Amino acid sequence: MGSVLAASAPSPPAPGPGGAGLVSVPPGFTMPSVSPVSVPASSSSGPQETEPSLSNPGGFEECHRKCKEVFPMQMEGVRLTVNKGLSNHFQVNHTVLLSTLGDSSYRFGATYVGTKQTGPAEAFPVMVGDMDNTGSLNAQIIHQITDRVRSKFAFQTQQQKFVNWQGDAEFKGEDFTAAVTFGNPDVLVGSGIVIAHYLQSVTPSLALGGELVYHRRPGEEGTVMSLAGRYTGSNFIATLTLGGAGAHGSYYHKANDQLQVGVEFEASTRMQDTSVSFGYQLDVPKADLVFKGCSIPLQSYLKHLCHSKECCLIFQ
Numbered sequence: 001m002g003s004v005l006a007a008s009a010p011s012p013p014a015p016g017p018g019g020a021g022l023v024s025v026p027p028g029f030t031m032p033s034v035s036p037v038s039v040p041a042s043s044s045s046g047p048q049e050t051e052p053s054l055s056n057p058g059g060f061e062e063c064h065r066k067c068k069e070v071f072p073m074q075m076e077g078v079r080l081t082v083n084k085g086l087s088n089h090f091q092v093n094h095t096v097l098l099s100t101l102g103d104s105s106y107r108f109g110a111t112y113v114g115t116k117q118t119g120p121a122e123a124f125p126v127m128v129g130d131m132d133n134t135g136s137l138n139a140q141i142i143h144q145i146t147d148r149v150r151s152k153f154a155f156q157t158q159q160q161k162f163v164n165w166q167g168d169a170e171f172k173g174e175d176f177t178a179a180v181t182f183g184n185p186d187v188l189v190g191s192g193i194v195i196a197h198y199l200q201s202v203t204p205s206l207a208l209g210g211e212l213v214y215h216r217r218p219g220e221e222g223t224v225m226s227l228a229g230r231y232t233g234s235n236f237i238a239t240l241t242l243g244g245a246g247a248h249g250s251y252y253h254k255a256n257d258q259l260q261v262g263v264e265f266e267a268s269t270r271m272q273d274t275s276v277s278f279g280y281q282l283d284v285p286k287a288d289l290v291f292k293g294c295s296i297p298l299q300s301y302l303k304h305l306c307h308s309k310e311c312c313l314i315f316q
Contacts (some may be wrong), residue, residue: 054175057207061179063230063239067250070262071279072292076101089123095130107132112141118144135159148172168195175201191217205232211243218225245269259281 077099085091095107109130116124122144129139140154148171155165168181177199185192187269193216199209211226226243235255241248249265260281279294 054201054204056172056175057201057209057230059170059177059179060199060209060211060228061239063199063207063209063228064248064250064264066237067239067252067264067279068253070260070281070292071277075257077104089115090216105132105134110295116144118147144297159220191220199228206230207232213240258285277285 005027046191056185075097077097079098080096081093082095083091083093091111093109093111093297095109096104097107099106107130109128109214112125113123114125114128120126125141125143127141128138129137131137135157137155137157140152141158142150142152144150148170151169152169152170153165153167156163164182164184166183168179168219170177177197179197181193181195181197183193183195196212197209201207207230209228211228211312213224213226218304224244226241226245228239228241229241230237235253236253238252246266246268248267251263252259252260253262262279263279264279265274266276277294279292283289284291
């Protein structure tokens with residue numbers, strides 16, 4: 001019981017960042033990872049420091065990202081994606097999904113990377129979007145306002161009608177990251193979601209932080225708080241998130257240059273359900289291939305039988 005993905009190793013993407021939010025990156029896009037803003041260490045004429053200085057821990061929402069990257073994308077049916085780079089700043093892709101349980105679909109996507117170079121592998125602004133054959137649109141705009149402040153705007157439509165939209169701002173300090181997100185705000189109705197994140201480097205290996213989610217709509221209002229800790233070793237990353245909604249733990253281990261494994265544990269207090277998943281990624285550089293696979297709990301297998309197998313072809 002599990003899923004396996006085999007695809008050709010993607011070619012080096014165009015410079016630019018990627019991010020997560022209410023709108024996920026459309027299938028087929030090769031969004032590069034966003035590296036933390038580098039802060040030069042203060043110069044000193046005295047003897048060299050014996051203790052290493054603290055670095056920026058990255059964003060709170062990236063705590064479990066390294067482990068999640070090992071797992072293949074869960075899907076049913078067959079997906080064919082063709083990516084085409086038209087220039088150093090513009091890329092398009094075509095995605096065809098064939099399904100036996102749902103409706104088959106076609107999606108056209110585009111990625112634009114601006115000319116404002118902020119690093120050897122980063123340029124802004126970045127605009128990503130895709131539209132399916134029914135007219136539904138997912139889009140994101142990411143821009144580096146200053147050396148420490150980054151903003152993102154994302155929205156989603158369902159057949160020409162707005163469904164979700166969000167805006168967020170992220171501030172990166174020397175040893176911490178703070179962010180605030182506004183989702184679907186409506187001043188007239190008095191509804192919306194506000195999410196605040198904070199992640200602090202305590203030691204070179206340990207980072208601690210928290211998340212506060214406030215949601216409001218007519219007749220309903222609530223707050224959910226979560227605490228997170230991440231420990232980074234020489235070849236592994238262990239992360240744990242605890243909150244009122246449940247617990248989420250992940251462990252990522254890099255065995256060697258070819259093999260990476262990950263384990264995820266999730267427990268939901270609202271659904272009264274727990275699950276454990278195991279994933280792996282095997283790189284074969286000489287064959288230019290990347291294999292990904294994962295095992296899913298028996299409970300999830302019985303509920304979502306169509307997700308037990310995955311077939312994916314990617315042409316760059």
